[in-house]
Amino acid sequence: MIPKDIAADKMTPEEMWKAVSENDASYDGLFFYAVRSTGIYCRPSCKSKVPKRENVCFFDTAEGARTAGFRPCKRCRSDLAEYQPIREIADKAKQLLDDSFRRSCEWNRELRQLGVSKRRMAEIFKEEYGVTLSEYVGSLRLKEAKRLLSDTGEEIIDIAYSTGFGGVSSFYRFFKNETGLSPAAYRKEHCV
Ligand SMILES: [Zn+2]
Structure with missing residues (x-):
């Protein structure tokens, strides 16, 4: 599902134009743009030359662009249904x-x-x-660190590095902050 705040009907022409000029693929499927001077319509991510702003108009759907008389672009295949939503x-x-x-x-x-x-x-x-x-990365690291502390005998310094922390002190700080315990105390409590 498309989040509400970026649904096509909420987008301003400025936002759409920005997406077009940056070839922003995350807007693909949300709208199409057509170029009056060439008669072609494209996806926002199309790598063809960025058109002049005054020649561009926007459509919610490929269908809309076709109905208005524009042809699909051969480069970004704006006629094909699949896109990266x-x-x-x-x-x-x-x-x-x-x-x-x-x-x-x-x-x-x-x-x-x-x-x-x-x-x-x-x-x-x-x-x-x-x-x-x-x-999200923090939650993955925490989960993995907890697992290694309770299920393995790995050294804490090794766990710090193998879970993506640059060093032991940042690992300690993060772990204590998240759990209220130091890694060693956590291990003591949870070790089987
Ligand atoms: Zn194109």
């Missing part, structure tokens, strides 16, 4: 974090491969899952 991007981001949270900092870089700006990704993720990207 918001949900799909959010799911991919979540998958990526699930896979990479152990690697300190890297997840942030990997998210960029999804082709959405950092700010936009933060919005999409929060909208879909109700937590920020770093809160």
